Amino acid sequence: MRTSRIRLFAATGTALAALALTACQDGTGTQDEGAPEPAATAATDTSAGTPKDDTASNEHTRTGGDDTTGTTGGNGGTGTGGKGSGGGTGKGGATTDGTATGSGSDDGADTRVACNGSNTTVTARPVPRPLNHMLITVKNTGSQPCDLTYYPVLRFDEMQWVPQPVEASKPQSVVGIDPGESAYAGVLLASADGSGEGGTTGHKLTVGFQGRTPNSDGGPAAIPALPAKGVYYDSTLAVTYWQQSMDDALTY
Numbered sequence: 001m002r003t004s005r006i007r008l009f010a011a012t013g014t015a016l017a018a019l020a021l022t023a024c025q026d027g028t029g030t031q032d033e034g035a036p037e038p039a040a041t042a043a044t045d046t047s048a049g050t051p052k053d054d055t056a057s058n059e060h061t062r063t064g065g066d067d068t069t070g071t072t073g074g075n076g077g078t079g080t081g082g083k084g085s086g087g088g089t090g091k092g093g094a095t096t097d098g099t100a101t102g103s104g105s106d107d108g109a110d111t112r113v114a115c116n117g118s119n120t121t122v123t124a125r126p127v128p129r130p131l132n133h134m135l136i137t138v139k140n141t142g143s144q145p146c147d148l149t150y151y152p153v154l155r156f157d158e159m160q161w162v163p164q165p166v167e168a169s170k171p172q173s174v175v176g177i178d179p180g181e182s183a184y185a186g187v188l189l190a191s192a193d194g195s196g197e198g199g200t201t202g203h204k205l206t207v208g209f210q211g212r213t214p215n216s217d218g219g220p221a222a223i224p225a226l227p228a229k230g231v232y233y234d235s236t237l238a239v240t241y242w243q244q245s246m247d248d249a250l251t252y
Helices: 002-025 054-061
Strands: 043-045 050-052 120-127 133-140 146-148 153-156 175-177 182-188 200-202 205-208 231-233
Touching (some): 133 175, 175 182
Antiparallel strands (some): 043 050, 120 133, 146 175
């Protein structure tokens, strides 16, 4: 009798356990397995194993975003490094080293040219005073101001020597002539006291022009007309530097 009662209790416990298991599986006693995992909010960097900050990535790709050490690309300059690579070529922009650049033209460009036989007319005539002197006149017939440097290089006929300049007549600056204006040089043809040697008469005169350096070629020469009887000269033949006024040219 006792054994039968024990078996009954065991059978009853087994039935109750099965009933409880059935209730859990049919939805009447749902097992709590915890809250669902939230959706991922950051991309996973598979290389580093840590979430990747999309905000920082976007900041780097945006123009002007902090990147590497440098300066901001200014208006017209090319930015390098920091603050992105903004900026471009603009009016009067600054270069990468801060030097301003502009696109304007140089209004102060030098437009002066050298005076020579191509842009002047040259005359040569003996004067009564001072004695044994001749005046050379150069008139600018061009459209630009021109400069006369040093002194004229004179050659009568086929002479083999060059008359020397009067050093005392050297001006303080280069003599310039505006269009339509003239400059001068004086020529001592012969000594007044007859001390000169090898006197002769010339019938053709060539007036040469010098360049920016002494004895350099300044361009085409001029051949002014001489009096029909010619011009007498001797070994004392000398010429002044170019002068701005006629009076200065005939002083020496």
